Structure formats: C-alpha cells, structure tokens
Amino acid sequence: MLKIKHLQIHLGDFKLKDICLEVDKQEYFIILGPTGAGKTILLETIAGIYTPKKGSILLNGWDVTYVPPKDRKIGIVYQDFMLFPHLTVKENIEFGLKIKKYKNWEINKHIKKVAESLHISHLLDRDPKTLSGGEQQKVSIARAIIMNPEILLLDEPLGSLDPPTREILGKELKKIQRELGIMVLHVSHSYNEAISLGDKVAILNGGKIIQVGNPSEVFGKPNSEFIANFVGTKNVFTGNSQLKNGMYQVSVGENHFEAVTGKEGKIKICVRPEEIFVSNNPINTSGRNNFKGIITEISRSGSVVNLYIDTGLQFIVVITQASLQELNLTVGSEVYIAFKATAVHMI
Amino acid sequence: MTIKIEPNLDYNSKTLIQKIKRIKFNYLLLLFVVLTIIFILSTVGCIFAHLDLGALKESVRNREVLFAITLSIWTSTLSTFFCLMLAIPVAYSLVRVRFKGKTLVNTIVDLPMSLPPLVAGLGLLLLFGTTKFGDFLSFLGLEFVFSIWGIILAQFFVNLPLSIRILRATFMGIDPRYEHVAKTLGCSDLSSFLKVTIPMSGQGILASISLTWSRAIGEFGATLMLAGAIRLETETLPISIYLNMACGEIELAIAAAIILILISFISLYICERFTKFPNVY
Numbered sequence: 001m002l003k004i005k006h007l008q009i010h011l012g013d014f015k016l017k018d019i020c021l022e023v024d025k026q027e028y029f030i031i032l033g034p035t036g037a038g039k040t041i042l043l044e045t046i047a048g049i050y051t052p053k054k055g056s057i058l059l060n061g062w063d064v065t066y067v068p069p070k071d072r073k074i075g076i077v078y079q080d081f082m083l084f085p086h087l088t089v090k091e092n093i094e095f096g097l098k099i100k101k102y103k104n105w106e107i108n109k110h111i112k113k114v115a116e117s118l119h120i121s122h123l124l125d126r127d128p129k130t131l132s133g134g135e136q137q138k139v140s141i142a143r144a145i146i147m148n149p150e151i152l153l154l155d156e157p158l159g160s161l162d163p164p165t166r167e168i169l170g171k172e173l174k175k176i177q178r179e180l181g182i183m184v185l186h187v188s189h190s191y192n193e194a195i196s197l198g199d200k201v202a203i204l205n206g207g208k209i210i211q212v213g214n215p216s217e218v219f220g221k222p223n224s225e226f227i228a229n230f231v232g233t234k235n236v237f238t239g240n241s242q243l244k245n246g247m248y249q250v251s252v253g254e255n256h257f258e259a260v261t262g263k264e265g266k267i268k269i270c271v272r273p274e275e276i277f278v279s280n281n282p283i284n285t286s287g288r289n290n291f292k293g294i295i296t297e298i299s300r301s302g303s304v305v306n307l308y309i310d311t312g313l314q315f316i317v318v319i320t321q322a323s324l325q326e327l328n329l330t331v332g333s334e335v336y337i338a339f340k341a342t343a344v345h346m347i
Numbered sequence: 348m349t350i351k352i353e354p355n356l357d358y359n360s361k362t363l364i365q366k367i368k369r370i371k372f373n374y375l376l377l378l379f380v381v382l383t384i385i386f387i388l389s390t391v392g393c394i395f396a397h398l399d400l401g402a403l404k405e406s407v408r409n410r411e412v413l414f415a416i417t418l419s420i421w422t423s424t425l426s427t428f429f430c431l432m433l434a435i436p437v438a439y440s441l442v443r444v445r446f447k448g449k450t451l452v453n454t455i456v457d458l459p460m461s462l463p464p465l466v467a468g469l470g471l472l473l474l475f476g477t478t479k480f481g482d483f484l485s486f487l488g489l490e491f492v493f494s495i496w497g498i499i500l501a502q503f504f505v506n507l508p509l510s511i512r513i514l515r516a517t518f519m520g521i522d523p524r525y526e527h528v529a530k531t532l533g534c535s536d537l538s539s540f541l542k543v544t545i546p547m548s549g550q551g552i553l554a555s556i557s558l559t560w561s562r563a564i565g566e567f568g569a570t571l572m573l574a575g576a577i578r579l580e581t582e583t584l585p586i587s588i589y590l591n592m593a594c595g596e597i598e599l600a601i602a603a604a605i606i607l608i609l610i611s612f613i614s615l616y617i618c619e620r621f622t623k624f625p626n627v628y
C-alpha cells in the first residue's frame with residue numbers, strides 16, 4: 001500500500017499542506033480537485049520529481065521519501081501522454097527496459113505481452129505523432145506498466161480525449177487496473193470519472209485534502225460547501241438549525257426540514273436528488289419532510305429525468321423515464337415530494 | 348424606394364473601396380520588401396561586380412588567402428564547439444533550475460551580444476594581458492594576446508550569448524514532463540537529459556551550431572583587439588580584408604569578401620532549411 005504522512009511541499013509560491021493519504025492494495029484511488037489545487041504537484045512528489053519539505057511517503061512499508069524516482073517502482077501517465085517524439089511506439093515502450101539494460105530477447109518478450117494485453121501490437125512500428133488520443137494513452141500506459149510498477153500514477157489521463165473515447169478508455173483503465181491488480185492513483189477534475197472509476201476519492205483544494213472516503217460517502221455527504229458546489233450537489237439550502245427532541249429542526253425561510261444528524265446554528269443542508277420521492281397526491285410515509293410544489297421544468301439526461309420543482313424553494317429531483325410516464329407528469333403539474341430525515345445532510 | 352436602395356449601394360461601393368484600399372496597402376508593404384531586397388542585393392552585388400574570375404582563382408591559390416581561409420575555418424569551428432559545450436549546460440540550467448535573480452543572470456549572459464565587439468575585445472585584452480590571471484595562463488602556456496588562441500577566445504566570447512539564447516529557447520520548448528517520465532522509467536537526472544532532452548533538441552542545436560559558426564567566421568572587432576592583425580599569423584578572412592584594403596591589395600580583399608559571403612549564405616541556408624529557429628536572434 002501507499003501511505004503518505006503529513007506531506008508538505010513548497011514549490012515557488014505554491015504550497016501543499018499536511019497531506020495524509022492511504023491507498024490500499026489493488027485500490028483505484030481518485031484525487032479530485034479543481035485546476036490549480038496542486039494535484040499534479042502531489043503526483044510528481046509521489047513519483048519523486050520534487051522533494052517534500054516535511055512528511056514521508058511509504059510504498060509497501062518502504063520509506064521512499066528521499067529515494068530518486070528511477071528506483072521507486074512508480075509509473076506515471078500524463079494527460080498529454082508525453083510519448084517521446086524522437087522514438088517509435090516500440091522504442092517508447094522499451095525505453096525503461098533498455099535503461100535497465102535488459103537483454104534484447106527479454107525486452108521483446110515483455111513488449112509482446114504488454115502490447116497484446118493492451119491491443120496495440122499493430123502500432124509498434126508507428127511514429128507516436130500519428131496515433132489517436134486513445135492509442136497514445138494505451139502506449140503511454142504500456143510504457144509505464146512494462147516496468148512492473150507497484151503503483152501507477154495517472155495525471156488527468158482522460159482529460160485530453162473526446163467524450164465518447166473518454167468513457168470507453170475510463171472503463172479500459174479500470175479493467176487494466178483490475179487485471180494487473182496494482183494500485184492506481186488517478187487525479188482528475190471530473191466528478192464523473194471519480195464516481196465511475198474510484199474505489200476511494202479524496203478531494204483536494206487549495207493545497208489541502210478536505211475529504212476522503214468512498215465516492216457515495218463523499219458525494220452524498222460532502223463536508224463543505226466547496227465540495228457540494230464542486231461536485232455539483234443539488235438542493236443546497238441555507239438555514240438555521242435547532243436541536244429539539246433529539247431531532248434537528250431546520251428552518252429555511254418558510255420551509256421546515258427535519259434532520260437526524262448535524263449541528264445547531266446557521267448551516268447549509270443538502271438533499272440528494274435521487275433520495276426524493278415524487279407523488280401526485282399528498283404522501284403519507286415515514287418520510288419526515290414533505291412539501292407541495294409545481295413542476296417548472298423537465299429535462300432528460302440519459303436514462304433519467306430531472307424535475308425542477310418549485311415549493312417556494314427550488315428542488316431538483318431525479319426520477320426514471322418510466323416513473324415520469326406512470327405519474328403522467330408535465331410542466332405545471334402540482335406534485336408532492338417527500339424525503340427521510342436521514343436524507344437531509346448538513347454542511 | 349430610393350432611400351431604401353441607397354444605403355445598400357453605398358454599402359457595396361464601400362466594401363469595393365475597402366477592397367481596393369486593402370490591395371493597395373499590400374502593394375505598399377511589398378514595396379518596402381522590394382526596397383530592402385534591392386539594398387541588400389546591390390551591396391552584395393557590388394562586391395561580385397568587382398570580381399574577376401581569373402583573379403579569384405589566382406587569389407584562392409595565393410598563400411595569404413589560403414592561410415586566411417584555413418585559419419578562419421578551424422578557429423571558428425573550435426570556438427563554435429567551445430560555445431556549444433558551455434551554452435548547453437548554461438541554457439539548460441537557466442530554463443530548468445529555480446534560483447533567485449534569474450532575470451539578472453539572463454541579462455548578464457546576454458550582455459556580450461549587445462556590447463560592441465571592439466569593447467568586448469578591449470575587455471578581453473585587459474583581462475588576459477594585464478592581470479595575474481592572464482599571467483598565470485601564459486605561464487601554463489596558454490597565450491591569448493596576439494595569438495591564434497586569442498582569435499578563438501574572441502569569437503567564443505562574442506558568440507556565447509547567441510548560442511545560449513538559441514538553446515534556451517529550444518529547451519524552453521521541451522515540456523519537463525518528458526524528463527519526469529524518463530526518470531520514473533529508470534533514468535538519472537543526467538541520463539534523462541542525454542536520452543530525452545538532447546535528442547529532442549536536435550534542431551535547436553543545429554541552428555545554434557550554424558548561426559554561431561557563421562558569425563564566428565565573420566568576427567572582426569574583438570579579434571582585432573585581442574589577437575591583433577598580424578599578417579600570416581592571426582590573419583582570418585575579415586582581418587585579411589582589413590589588411591589588404593589598408594595596403595591597396597583590393598583584389599585579394601574582394602576574394603576574401605566573396606568567400607565570406609558564400610560561407611554565410613550556405614550556413615544561413617542550412618539554418619533556414621533544416622531548422623525551425625531561423626529567427627531566434
């Protein structure tokens with residue numbers, strides 16, 4: 001496993017402060033953060049390009065903090081793939097083995113195996129500049145994994161691809177990681193990548209890790225307004241919270257919410273659009289939060305539908321196409337919405 | 348009706364006038380280009396006009412001109428080699444190493460380029476001719492003042508900033524992440540530089556060599572101050588022109604000039620043809 005303890009990095013004006021992370025064996029770990037959050041610098045420090053000011057990096061129990069990059073057994077793949085333009089695809093892939101002075105027959109054996117597993121055998125004699133983005137990515141991965149690294153660092157590996165390719169290659173990345181059984185540390189600014197690929201997610205902002213957990217935890221219960229906004233959490237409202245009979249009573253203007261966990265005072269609450277029920281009639285359920293509203297907009301997004309409901313507050317609710325038809329909902333329909341007190345998350 | 352049509356007509360005629368104006372402006376610009384070309388060609392052409400092929404053939408066989416050609420070629424080749432050897436590490440560290448006062452260092456490195464070569468030569472003469480440092484070097488057998496080594500040193504000093512500038516631009520154009528990848532693949536700092544950065548800089552290095560070399564072969568002012576104008580001793584092609592003009596041997600001077608023109612033309616052509624850096628300096 002990869003353990004990062006209290007890492008501090010100063011680079012010009014840029015600072016990473018007290019970074020602590022643990023990536024488990026065979027885990028696909030995503031670091032999510034906006035541009036300028038320090039994601040690349042963190043990766044490059046793990047790779048050994050920069051020396052941290054404080055803290056330590058342990059790779060399977062081995063302290064590599066001051067070990068030069070060439071001895072770390074860490075592979076890196078960048079957004080623009082960084083294939084050496086003066087070498088062919090084959091020469092790119094065998095670069096590391098040549099440096100380590102492998103014999104020619106060993107190099108050829110390894111190349112054959114890696115190229116077959118990534119389906120790039122037919123590209124070996126090409127000039128990297130003539131490859132498509134997806135092909136370049138695979139060559140770049142091949143060049144890294146042929147060295148048999150303990151961990152693969154991916155710096156926005158899907159960032160420069162067009163959206164359909166991005167989705168296919170994202171799945172491919174996960175497949176490769178599962179097959180090789182290695183740790184992957186993938187930095188990204190895309191919420192979608194994090195939720196579809198990550199076993200675990202850390203949110204990095206302003207040089208600090210502000211939340212770590214599995215994706216449903218982090219995106220369902222963001223611990224700060226920054227994360228809520230960044231990951232596009234919907235239904236965020238500002239209000240006042242008071243503890244009464246073991247429940248938090250939250251008033252947002254005229255509306256009242258009940259929540260199970262949280263704190264008192266001026267707070268923000270959020271409710272995931274998937275956790276809200278919609279009905280044509282008043283709902284009598286165990287849900288502690290019930291509102292009446294009017295549908296102001298309906299928009300399809302893939303197999304689901306977003307309903308914009310005005311209850312005095314603007315709610316976004318996600319339902320399936322089938323539910324939309326069954327309930328016969330249209331813009332202007334009067335509906336009732338409900339959700340449990342446990343669905344109300346306080347920031 | 349007329350009111351409605353008029354603006355339309357007006358608009359059309361306006362664009363037509365604009366088109367003509369635009370074309371006229373381009374012609375005007377081209378006129379400047381033509382004037383510049385005429386000026387350059389007539390200057391160079393005048394030298395060729397004084398050329399008598401028979402005299403040129405004879406001059407090339409002349410011991411003095413032959414000496415100047417040989418001396419110029421090997422001194423400029425050596426000084427270019429030394430420039431490159433120093434410019435590569437300096438340019439690379441100016442691009443990759445973080446340190447305070449980089450702007451000042453860059454300015455100092457560029458300084459010899461904007462100094463008049465005569466001033467540079469004077470400085471070199473004082474440094475190597477009047478100080479303990481110079482005495483120590485000549486004690487070791489390295490005599491720079493009024494010697495062939497002085498020619499090489501003068502060319503080296505004057506051209507070093509040019510080499511550094513071209514290579515600095517070259518290294519700046521290479522993403523450091525290529526080196527980062529190489530390091531994770533088993534390269535040390537030095538081997539990532541030698542296996543990745545240098546091969547990727549091929550064009551810049553070629554540009555640097557051809558421009559430095561062609562300027563070294565034409566270097567006059569600093570050479571005159573440091574190495575002197577000694578016939579058949581420190582007589583490079585430009586010095587030869589100067590000496591022969593001074594004593595009225597105009598045919599020999601023209602022969603040397605024509606050889607210089609051909610050399611600069613060929614090396615500039617190589618630079619324009621094979622590299623992407625024709626206009627770095």
